[in-house]
Amino acid sequence: MSVDIGGRLRFIRARHKLSQRELAKRSGVTNSTISLIESNQMNPSVGALKRILDGIPMGLAEFFAIEPERPRKAFYRADELTEIGKKPISYLQIGDSLFGRALQILKERYEPGSDTGRVPLVHEGEEGGIVVSGRLEVTVDDERRVLNAGDAYYFESRRPHRFRCIGAKPCEVISACTPPTF
DNA sequence: AGTGCCAATTCCGCGGCTAC
């Protein structure tokens, strides 16, 4: 089980009101490095992480000791959901930050013809969802199914998967993913 | 203008191999 260094760094950077570029300038790395680390696309060496933390400034021990404050908020109005998707696919997430959370819940909306892409999604965890409206073609490994309203899926996210809205109407899905690795 | 992200590229450390 690895520590979510990216989420931790993003949380701490935001708390110090620093942009990626500002922190990069202070610590002597590039903004892209900060971006890659925060999105967990890069595993920084201890030395690199130390350099970045020096720009905050913060020690490694403090960095790993910090606990996220659990949000007290329990209810969210429809207009308080956080959009983390874009263009033809909308992902409305419950809660703006999932740092320290174990579960990600999404209201997904696929415009007709929209597609998560030819390259299948692969990530840690497991996910499931129920189609609320429209028709969704779901591919998991080599298995492909068309799901209609009321149909559902549930699989390990490690298995290559792809979602595609077929038909003329948008498709809406309520889904969950744990841990929040999507 | 400021921000975050991404693709392409470069840099660098490490392991494997060979010769001495």
Next chain:
DNA sequence: GTAGCCGCGGAATTGGCACT
């Protein structure tokens, strides 16, 4: 044992894009 070379993979940078 160790010095030198090479290839590979991951870290880091560059340059640029889209969005607000």
